[in-house]
Amino acid sequence: MRIQLLLALPSLCLASTSDQIPFPNSRMSNQPEIQTHNQPSLADLLTIEPSASIFYSYARELELSSQFSTTDEGKWTLLVPTNKAVMALSRKPHEDPAPTEPVIEISEHEFESVSKRNVERWVSAHIIPRCPITLTSHTYNTLLCGKSVIFDPVKGSDDSAPEWTRVVFEGDARIIGMKKASNGILYLVDGTVKVD
Template sequence: MQLSHLFVFALPFLASASLDEQSVLSSPPNMQSQKSGSDEDYTPMIRPQPTLADLLTIEPSASIYYSYARETELSLDFDTGDQYLTLLVPTNRAVMALARKPHQGPPSTVPIIELSEQQFDEQSKRNVYRWVSAHIIPSRISLSSVPVTYDTLLEGKSVTFIPTSKTGQGSPNWSRVTLEDGSKIISVKQAMNGVLYLIDGTVDPY
């Protein structure tokens, strides 16, 4: 009898409550607390600019370079602000035009020795690391006065920018230089942790 009286008492109370009130009344206590605090506690992460990783992700013509970079720990710095980087990113067409792909390294000058699968994998990783790091300058660069040379992340490897015959008034500095091998800068994109220069050639790490 006591239970039936309680049930009869609750019915008119729920009927008079709003839909929102009914959902709260019928939800377990732990769900009520999560629902009430979820909207207030959530703070979306907002960046003033994309990272280098963001730019590489949405740049279809640089997908091969980024794929190689992700095979190394170097790509971790593309998504942080710990160090300002200047990336010289070859287009897919430039990479595909290479006679030997980045993981293959230079042609051997000594008799070829058969490698085990593990040795081949380790050598390929070293080749990829050299190639990717040769396209990274660990600092800001200025192309307002050329020629100018900057060291890359690859020890002993530097990149020189030289002036071209193009001296159009008002054109950006990057459009008036080439890399030492004749590679041209196609476009430039600014990130919060560096600059991405898309180039129509590659930097030889050897």
């Protein structure tokens, strides 16, 4: 009986493709479906862009950054300041404006809450909840309530150059790079959106 069982096994392995029974849906039913895109997500681009690591670090502190990975929430236009632009700020994104009245001591919990709110306002000001957008002479609302970004043409710019190279915003901030993602567009900028 033992020999018969061993002899039967090779015949199972050598079954023709017409005799094989496929799994339902060609995969295990409890396995999640893997979605692929031809382009990386905004989160992917931010992860591999070393000159934008400070912005992405701030964004990861918030729930907003999870939306950079998915297309379920729509498409985004990100104005991502370079590390150099963030370091040049006199007041960092987590800091309050300089006090005009005597400083009152606050608890560590209150400080963390205020810092998180400031970071959320700053990051939100760099996100336009639309994509694609037309840059030349247009104004777009950001995720920060009441804050919009105005793109102005650069005088004397080369009309044959990409549109993003021919505009400034916030006075003199320029777009220095552009990358397309499956869920939006990332513009690398040499300045920041000002938050009052």
